[in-house]
Amino acid sequence: MLRFAFKRLVSLSLSLVVASVVIFLFVEVVPGDPAAYMLGMNATEETLAALRDQLGLSGTLVERYLSWVGGMLRGDFGTSYTYRTPVSEMIGERLWISLPLALYALTLSTLIAFPAGIWAASKRGSVADVSVMGLTQLGVAIPNFWFAMLMVLVFSINLRWFSAGGFAGWESGFLPAMKSLTLPAIALALPQASILARVMRSSLLDTLSEDFIRTARAKGLTKRQALWRHALRNALIPVLTIIGLQFSFLMAGAIIIENVFSLPGLGRMVFQAISARDLIVVESVVMLLVFAVIVVNFAVDIAYAAVDPRLRVRG
Amino acid sequence: MTETGFLGAALRSRSLVLGAVLTAVFVLAAVVSFAWVPHDITSMNVPDRMKGPGGAHLLGTDHFGRDILSMIMVGARTSIAVAVVAVGIGMGFGVPLGLAAAARKGSLLDEVIMRGNDLVFAFPSLLIAIMITAVFGASALNAIIAIGIFNIPVFARLTRGAALSLWTRDYVMAARVAGKGATRISFEHILPNVTNLLIVQGTIQFSLGILAEAALSYVGLGAQPPLPSWGRMLADSQTMISIAPHMAIFPGLAILLTVLGLNLMGDGLRDLFDPKIRRVGR
Numbered sequence: 001m002l003r004f005a006f007k008r009l010v011s012l013s014l015s016l017v018v019a020s021v022v023i024f025l026f027v028e029v030v031p032g033d034p035a036a037y038m039l040g041m042n043a044t045e046e047t048l049a050a051l052r053d054q055l056g057l058s059g060t061l062v063e064r065y066l067s068w069v070g071g072m073l074r075g076d077f078g079t080s081y082t083y084r085t086p087v088s089e090m091i092g093e094r095l096w097i098s099l100p101l102a103l104y105a106l107t108l109s110t111l112i113a114f115p116a117g118i119w120a121a122s123k124r125g126s127v128a129d130v131s132v133m134g135l136t137q138l139g140v141a142i143p144n145f146w147f148a149m150l151m152v153l154v155f156s157i158n159l160r161w162f163s164a165g166g167f168a169g170w171e172s173g174f175l176p177a178m179k180s181l182t183l184p185a186i187a188l189a190l191p192q193a194s195i196l197a198r199v200m201r202s203s204l205l206d207t208l209s210e211d212f213i214r215t216a217r218a219k220g221l222t223k224r225q226a227l228w229r230h231a232l233r234n235a236l237i238p239v240l241t242i243i244g245l246q247f248s249f250l251m252a253g254a255i256i257i258e259n260v261f262s263l264p265g266l267g268r269m270v271f272q273a274i275s276a277r278d279l280i281v282v283e284s285v286v287m288l289l290v291f292a293v294i295v296v297n298f299a300v301d302i303a304y305a306a307v308d309p310r311l312r313v314r315g
Numbered sequence: 316m317t318e319t320g321f322l323g324a325a326l327r328s329r330s331l332v333l334g335a336v337l338t339a340v341f342v343l344a345a346v347v348s349f350a351w352v353p354h355d356i357t358s359m360n361v362p363d364r365m366k367g368p369g370g371a372h373l374l375g376t377d378h379f380g381r382d383i384l385s386m387i388m389v390g391a392r393t394s395i396a397v398a399v400v401a402v403g404i405g406m407g408f409g410v411p412l413g414l415a416a417a418a419r420k421g422s423l424l425d426e427v428i429m430r431g432n433d434l435v436f437a438f439p440s441l442l443i444a445i446m447i448t449a450v451f452g453a454s455a456l457n458a459i460i461a462i463g464i465f466n467i468p469v470f471a472r473l474t475r476g477a478a479l480s481l482w483t484r485d486y487v488m489a490a491r492v493a494g495k496g497a498t499r500i501s502f503e504h505i506l507p508n509v510t511n512l513l514i515v516q517g518t519i520q521f522s523l524g525i526l527a528e529a530a531l532s533y534v535g536l537g538a539q540p541p542l543p544s545w546g547r548m549l550a551d552s553q554t555m556i557s558i559a560p561h562m563a564i565f566p567g568l569a570i571l572l573t574v575l576g577l578n579l580m581g582d583g584l585r586d587l588f589d590p591k592i593r594r595v596g597r
Contacts, residue, residue, distance in 0.1 A: 018434055026446050141522070141575035143529050146549055146567035149556060157557045251437030256530050262554070271534060272447045282449045286442055293439065 117200025331583025405466020
């Protein structure tokens with residue numbers, strides 16, 4: 001187990017290094033001088049020089065890369081040009097919206113997908129199964145930002161149950177804050193729940209056709225008992241993989257959904273940074289999101305290996 | 316399977332027929348829009364702005380008085396073009412990479428290709444798109460590249476996996492004994508046998524491409540004015556959703572139905588090409 005974890009840790013570090021190089025080079029290839037690009041045509045020579053210094057643009061490519069990565073490792077993500085505040089501070093504030101939103105959506109998605117998938121699998125071929133599968137087809141095909149707009153139309157404009165956008169702030173209390181994240185979380189969760197329900201169903205159907213389930217039935221368990229006691233646990237592995245992968249889609253999806261609801265999270269910050277040509281912010285936030293995705297997938301791998309010894313050999 | 320048997324089976328598959336019909340409707344709308352649209356969309360028509368559906372404008376008009384049906388027809392071009400080229404990029408690079416990796420399994424090349432794939436998977440496609448547009452500017456072309464790059468590992472991985480099992484077949488062995496090189500075998504014997512898989516995956520990636528383009532254009536990183544796009548129509552409608560909900564409803568429905576059609580078609584094709592798979596859904 002330790003050897004497996006170590007091997008995975010090496011590959012995790014390697015992925016992070018390569019990802020950071022890719023992101024760094026990306027911003028490096030900005031045609032022309034990044035400082036001039038960020039400041040526009042009317043910049044004076046002094047402000048350009050000052051920004052170049054601030055961006056760490058003096059020195060060789062390798063030196064610049066090392067100072068960027070070294071800074072991030074110390075928690076220093078540079079200083080935003082437009083806001084003139086440390087990027088780490090800006091990320092810190094906005095993370096308290098984006099992260100709860102992603103987790104809220106993940107919880108909703110799991111709460112919808114598990115019962116739906118299990119129900120469909122246990123009633124395979126029935127009307128219930130066909131309806132659940134039909135609904136998931138719709139859920140996969142619906143653009144989530146459009147679904148978000150429709151929810152705003154129905155629940156905010158017509159029924160006035162929720163505000164159409166903005167964030168109440170954690171200081172206004174847990175429930176009001178969660179309430180303002182509810183419609184965004186539903187919009188994010190819907191496509192993910194549809195995919196997850198399909199995976200849950202097909203994984204459960206695969207497991208139900210295995211020999212140990214026949215044995216369980218033969219020793220007198222009812223179909224329902226066999227499903228809950230034996231099949232479900234074994235069907236969970238592919239489902240967990242998908243949940244791990246979905247985290248990255250949720251983080252990226254949040255970027256779009258935050259814009260629909262004007263939530264001041266990381267996603268909105270990225271867009272504002274793009275339009276303000278604040279590349280330090282873009283670079284740092286993208287690196288942070290990629291870091292989160294790689295680490296979550298690493299954690300999922302380790303979690304399986306801990307649960308299922310058969311997976312350790314694959315590495 | 317005989318030709319009629321294949322066609323018969325295709326027509327009996329409900330999801331395939333429904334999916335193909337939906338897809339055909341939107342492809343047709345895009346094609347027809349080159350020759351004819353119900354109303355000109357290049358000029359504003361202020362007196363007719365934000366008219367509800369019905370009358371002269373079947374799906375109503377937008378805030379400039381432009382006919383929404385006509386906009387959706389022209390927008391279909393953008394969506395389809397972006398998705399087709401993005402899938403083309405994915406297949407064009409991904410398939411040869413996958414074939415090469417399978418032909419030299421375990422080699423450095425294989426290792427580099429597969430690790431490179433892992434890396435691209437770690438970047439959600441939207442992040443790639445954001446980076447590309449942050450650096451090179453927002454445009455439909457950059458959206459195509461961003462979506463296309465993400466398609467490469469999908470096709471590379473699929474091709475490699477399928478090709479690896481084909482390399483162990485007797486007829487490939489026979490071709491090797493006959494003195495054919497790895498490249499020739501890959502293209503003459505392996506590729507034709509992974510085509511079905513590629514078509515099915517291509518359909519799925521096509522639908523994902525349409526969703527991605529819509530999302531990018533919605534946030535302003537994709538198609539730029541005056542190029543009509545479903546995602547931009549939705550972005551335009553957002554501030555007017557309380558007074559003109561039809562402006563938001565119809566372009567969204569167009570996306571939903573196209574993507575649904577492609578997904579149903581992909582599912583149907585998969586079952587058709589491989590009758591052995593149990594119908595358990597995805």
